Amino acid sequence: MAKTFTTQRRVEFCETDAAGIAHFSAFFQFMEQAEHALLRHVGMSVVHPDEEGTISWPRAAARCDYRGPCRFEDVLDVDVSILRLGRRSATYGFRFTVAGDEVAEGQMTAVCCRIGPDHPPRPIEIPQWIRDKLSPFSE
Amino acid sequence: MAKTFTTQRRVEFCETDAAGIAHFSAFFQFMEQAEHALLRHVGMSVVHPDEEGTISWPRAAARCDYRGPCRFEDVLDVDVSILRLGRRSATYGFRFTVAGDEVAEGQMTAVCCRIGPDHPPRPIEIPQWIRDKLSPFSE
């Protein structure tokens, strides 16, 4: 059974808007920060230099559904799991709650790429050592 | 046939990230800014005070698919249309191009709400005067 990684994030004042709530675009930053926290948790970074250059994970798609508002100084519990671990991409799922109440749910698909100075990001198969680290969180 | 509204947006330096491209979360800000530009174009604002209080449009959902990178000082052409004008909500579609090349495509659903200090946003039917302004852009 897939493991879920949980992290926390306090809503900062600069993330609120004139409607008094966290701006909807902030949730995409929260998702990415939770993804990076999961990667650090398994001993990785989203930017990985190796002898051939750099492996990183450009985003192919992201979405979020909003269930309720969250406000300045609310502490978000963020549950992260991997909905799909493909050959070249990973789709993360995120569930945001405040004191047990769901406020949003989102997804983000990132593509494993070889990054270089002289070419656009080139999708590659997820290396086995990375797959081994991510698969416990994959459903 | 539905009209498309077009606006432009230059990618600012603070919107780029260490990968050298516009951060994926910035596109959600670009979408909202294009929605607000469309509303101004038809003589409205996303925040409308009236005798009963305020009408505004909390976001229920947003998504974006990324086709290619865009960089500092790129000028984005943003095409906005209304994919669905429901009884209480509007779903906007956005297409982002740079010099004719598509870089992203997104959607955002906003719910017409009565906003008040003493209650959470309350969905209402889109008033007819607003519907009249939006319907030319609705497919």
Place this chain on the structure above:
Amino acid sequence: MAKTFTTQRRVEFCETDAAGIAHFSAFFQFMEQAEHALLRHVGMSVVHPDEEGTISWPRAAARCDYRGPCRFEDVLDVDVSILRLGRRSATYGFRFTVAGDEVAEGQMTAVCCRIGPDHPPRPIEIPQWIRDKLSPFSE
């Protein structure tokens, strides 16, 4: 002797720019977040509702000097002290280090105000109960 409050802040990917470092404007968000962390530490919030309305702290001035770059996933140690606790305002000082190396130093002046829906923020004398909480950090 004045106490210093210390908090930590990891540089997130969306805070970096195409130069590969934390964008200079992010430090003003880091300062505010450190101020709010200090206020929480002494049992307050920067937004305080009371029977007369709300007390908050609009910013009158801010500045930052940059000594060196900081990068994605760097952990900033932020030292906060109160350089001046005036009759109506507080000037905070911030020192940012990464692994002991100073990367920036900043100041921010906030004015104690009564906030209301029907008037602009009105500066007030800092209430004694707030002064008592802040003065240990004042030089």
Place this chain on the structure above:
Amino acid sequence: MAKTFTTQRRVEFCETDAAGIAHFSAFFQFMEQAEHALLRHVGMSVVHPDEEGTISWPRAAARCDYRGPCRFEDVLDVDVSILRLGRRSATYGFRFTVAGDEVAEGQMTAVCCRIGPDHPPRPIEIPQWIRDKLSPFSE
């Protein structure tokens, strides 16, 4: 007599905060965007690739004094001048007004640097061709 460059900037919803006004940190982004608009106006970019690599302008210091609030959809008139054009750095001055009322005033010092992949930014003398473009705006 020094010329002043003027540009405009609408306050976007995502730049407001729960106090209903543009967040103070946004003014530092506005300053940088006005600097970049001035540079484009004289036919330059803040990032200039040449045969030896890249010339760019890391920020050494920034400050802002706030005179009054500005709100969603306010149009800021931003006056930019060069307060000091040094041997290796430029200090820009910014004055922000809304409908003639001053809302903020700021300064930013940027250092002319040679940027390379293998070394930290190296301050250089401002090349004569750049100095010629900037000096009409210098007091």
